[in-house]
Amino acid sequence: MLLRIVSEDSGQGLTLSNITKTIGLKLSTTHRILSSLVEEGLLGLNPETKCYRPGFLLFELGRSANQFMIRDIYRPALERIAKKTRDTAYLVIRDGYDSLCIDRVEGTAPLRLMLDVGARRPLGMGAASLSLFAFSSDKTVEKILRFNEMRFREHSGMGIADMRKLIALCRQKGYTLTAGVVDRGVTGIGVPLYDRKNKIRGAISVAAISEKIDKTRYDDIAVLIKAEVDKTYHPPN
Template sequence: MVVQGAQVVGRVALLLRLVGRKPEGMSLAGLVRESGLTRPTVHRLLTSLAAEGLLEHDPASGKWVLGPEIFLLGSVAAARFPMEDIARPSLRRLAAETGESAFFSIRRGNETVCVLREEGSFPVRSFVLHEGVRFPLGVASAGTAIMAFLPPDEQEPLLGDWAAHAGDFAVGHPVDVVRDNLERTRLAGYSVNPGLILEGSWGMGAAVFDQQGRPAWALSLTGIEPRFRADRQEFLGKLLLEEAHRMTARLQGS
C-alpha cells in the first residue's frame, strides 16, 4: 500500500462507490460480493457510515443507499464542479435532435462515471447507462472517446494489463478489439460502441477537453442497433462533436 494507515479509508471509499453505482441501493450481500470483503467487516463499516449519515439503511427493502451527508457534502463540492450548468443544454439539444438518450460522463482515475442523463423521445431505451454507473476506460462509448485521446503513456499501462483493468468486461472486450476501436475513434473524432456491453445496445461518444487539453469528460448517446447504422452514424457523430466542441470552448474560456 502506498499511503500508510489507509486501509479503512480505502474500504470506506470502495463501499461508498459501490453503493453510489445503484441509486436504488444495494444489499449487504451484494456489497460483500462486489467488495471482496468479509461480511462482518462490510456490515460494521456500513453501520458506522450510516451512523454518520453518509449512508442510510432502508429498513423496508434492506438496501443501503447514499445518505444525507453525502448529499450535503455534494452540494458544497458541486460549486467546484459546475458541470450541470454547462452540460445540460448540450444534453437537451442532443436528445431533442436525435431522439436517443444523451449522457454526460466524467473521467475519474481509470474509470468514467455517468453523472447526467437526458432521456430521448424514442420509445425503446436502454438502461445500461444511468447516473452513478462506472466503466473502466476503454469500455462504453464515453470511456472509449476519452481513452482514445489520452497520451499513449497513459493508455499503454491499461492495455498492457487489460484483464486487470477491464475486470468483468474483459470477456466481451478483447484487447485487440479495444485497440482497434480506439484507433478508429482517433480517426473519426467520435467513438462507437457496437453493442459490446449488451447485444443490440449501441452507443456513440465524443470527448470534452479541459483547460490543459486533456480529455476529462464525454458526451454520449445510447440506443438500439437499428438507430446506429452506418448512414446515421455520421449524422450523430457530427452532432456529438459539435456539442463537445462547444463545451470544450466554454470550459477553456472560464
C-alpha cells in the first residue's frame, strides 16, 4: 500500500503525515514501515523536505520485469490504432492461464471502459485475450481449454465446444473476433504479437460496444492493427 501511495504521487514526494492520512495507519506504524522501505532503497527520503519518493531499488526491480517492456515497444502503435479507429486499443499479455491488460489508449468515441490496466481475465475471454490463446499450438490450446473450462462457462456461458468453434473461426480469419459472445454487447477485434522467434508475446485489440463496430469494419480494423504492428520495431529479446 505504501509503495503504491508514494508511487502514485507525481510531485515532489509525500510527507509522513500526508501518507498517514491516506493509508489510515497510525503515525508511528507508518513511520516505521516507511523507514524500513527507505533503508532497503525501495523508497527515498529527502531529508530537507521530509518527503518520501520512489527509491532506486524500486527502479532496478522494475527494470528486471523485462516481459513488460513490450508495453513501451507497442505504445506508439496503440496510440495510432486508437486514433484511427476512434475506439479504445488494448495491449494484453498472457500470464499463466490469465490474460493481463498492461496498456490501454482510449479512443475518442464515447464508450464505457471495459478493461482497466492491470485487469486479469481467464485466458480467452476477450478479443486480445483470445488471440493469445487461439493462435497457440494445438497442444497449448487443449491445455488451456481444460484448465479454463469452468471459468469460461462462468464468464460467458460458453462450453469447450463453443470455444473450439470460435477458435477455428478466428484461425480461419487470421484475427480474433468476439462479437458479443464473450461479453454481452461488446465487440472486440484482436491480433497476436510475435517476437523474432515467432513466439506469441502479447496481443492488441480494439473494443467497443457492439453497435459502434459494424460488421463491415471487422476486416478493416484487423488489417489496420496488423499494419501498425508490422510498422513497429521489435528489438531482439
